[in-house]
Amino acid sequence: MSRLRLRSLLLALCLALAGTLTTAGTGQAAPVTVDNGVRFTDTSGDPLHAHGGGVLKVGSYYYWFGEHRNADNTFRAVSAYRSTNLRDWEFRRHVLTQRSDPELAVANIERPKVMYNRRTGRFVMWIHKENGRDYGEARAAVATSSTVDGDYTWHGSFRPLGHMSRDITVFADTDGTGYLASAARDNYDLHIYRLTDDYTRVASLVANPWPGGHREAPALFERDGVYFMLTSGATGWSPNQQKYATATSLAGPWSEMRNVGDSTAYGSQTAFVLPVRGSRTTSYLYLGDRWGNSFGGTVNDSRYVWLPLSFPSPTSMTMDWYPQLAIDAEAGTVTGSGGPYETLTARHSGRCLDVRDRSLAEGVEVVQYDCNGGGNQRFWFRDAGDGTVRLAARHSSMCLGVRGASTFDGAVLEQQWCDDGAHQRWRVEDAGDGHVRLRAAHSGRCLDVLDESTANMGRVAQWSCTGGANQQWRRAS
Structure with a gap:
């Protein structure tokens, strides 16, 4: 082979490799749809564990860091995932684990957040750290890495300027200054600290704007020169009313806290607010x-629970529930879709189809109960194709299906994680006088209140279609 031909082949190979690398790192993300209020899985199909976490964009990738626990609910790792479109998340590695440092062998690690420090070229993770038994330590902790999804080096835990520190978030301002927001004094105060230039220590207390406010789970972001602080009340694991405040300087003055969303943040607690630019x-x-x-x-x-935030004015914010999100990360758009939700009232009893006890657990039976407007009595008739629908419950985002995919009379109805099974698909048929029958696609049997019961907690199952009033349902939105 001539030297000229060899050089040409090598040049072509180099150009091909360069093109492959460029495409992998900067490819545009196509618009996607994200289901809400459900468990996420990664691109390998495994459960995605990034609880209490935060997101950092590096190049064309969003990196999501969060809590990953052992089966007994103790700390296992801070896990890192990446995505270009905010739906398809690739597991990268456990970037901080029980083995990263002796202090972590028996510990509770919560709410990891990562920032990039332009001065040092390092990624800095701040964490809420406890002793693994209770919440008596109330310490902040720091770890750093030279790469966003590499092993993070533990730098120890401490109380910022001697103050208790529980739920935290971080924020890097446009001038590169780093800040830490931390729940202090048994969550009765919420401190804003300025960090040192390398982001690894606390330099000063900037503000304590709501003393005695009893707020936790802070998320801090800036929009058009206005800073927003979004927080949760302190009610343990139970959801509550989220509130927010605004300021034009992190040092204040800050506004009073104002309500946003419904009284339970749609069954959730703040973890982070992500600007999708x-x-x-x-x-x-x-x-x-x-x-x-x-x-x-x-x-x-x-x-x-992921929801788009809206801003009626420069200093006001709203948040509404949507069962699905349409996300176009390339364009920077996030919009809600899905619904509406409807109730189903049994013709013979006047009672509503109801997921028992408002449970969020898989496999809970469906019954009839006095109509009360609860999310466990409202269902989205979600188009499943071929003329069928799935019934997705508002409170749990699960679908109503026949237990065990049985084809026999009397098989009970329960809530299940939505899938493509025919036992979760229903044909809606006109039953006259404003009522419908719901016929299971897999069995051809109808949704039935067993024994024609008119009582609360009457069991609901599939049964051979009879035309009876206990198989007729009125839809209302």
């Missing part, structure tokens, strides 16, 4: 946790 606009995405501990599970059982 694109070619067309910037959207602000609320990331919340629906904690598994609040319904009898563990942190690893938690679900994710």
Whole structure:
């Protein structure tokens, strides 16, 4: 082979490799749809554990860091995932684990947040650290890495300027100054600290704007020169009313806290607010946790609530529920979709189809109960194709399905994680006088209140279609 031909082949190979690397790092993210209030899985199909976490964009990738627990709810790792489109998350590694330092062998690590320090070229993680038994330590901790998803080096834990520190978040301002917001004094105060130039220590207390406010789970972001602080009340794992405040300087003055969303933040607690900056606009995405501990599970059982934030004025904010989000990370748009939700009232009893005890657990039976407007009595008739629908419950985002995919009479109805199974698909048929029948796609049987019961807690199952009033349902939105 001639030297000229060899050089040409090598040049072509180099150009091909360069093109491959460029495409992998900077490819545009196509618009995606994200289901809300559910467990997320990574691109390998494994549960995604990034609870209480935060997101950092590096290049074309969003990196999501969060809590990953052991089966007994103790600390296992801070896990890192990455995505270009905010839906398809690739697991990268456990960047901080029980083995990273002796102090972490028996510990509780919560709410990891990562910033990039332009001065040092290092990624800095701040964490709420406890002793693994209770919440008596109330310390902040720091770890750093030279790469965003590499092993993080533990730098120890401490109380910032001697103050208690529990739920935290971090914020890097446009001038490069780093800040830490931390729940202090048993969560009765919420401190804002300025960090040292390398982001690894606390330099000074900037503000304590709401003394005695009893707020936790802070999320701090800036929009068009206005700083927003979004927080939760302190009610343990149970959701409560989220509130926010605004200022034009982190040192204040800050406004009073004002309500946002519904009285439970749609069953969630603040974890982070992510600015999604694109070619067309910037959207602000609320990331919340629906904690598994609040319904009898563990942190690893938690679900994710993501909602677009809206801004009626420069200093006001609203947050509404949507069962789905349409996200175009390239354009920077995040919009809600899905619904509406409807009730189903049994013709023979006047009672509503109801997920028992408002439970969020999988496998809970469906009954009839006095109509009360609860989210466990409202369902989204979600188009499943081929003329069928899935019934997705408002409170849990789960679908109503026939237990065990049984085809027999009397198989009970329960809430299940939504899938493509025919036992979760229903044909809606006109039953006359404003009522419908719901016929299971897999069995051809109808949704039935067993024994024609008119009592509260009457069981609901599939049964051979009879045309009876206990198989007829009135839809109302």
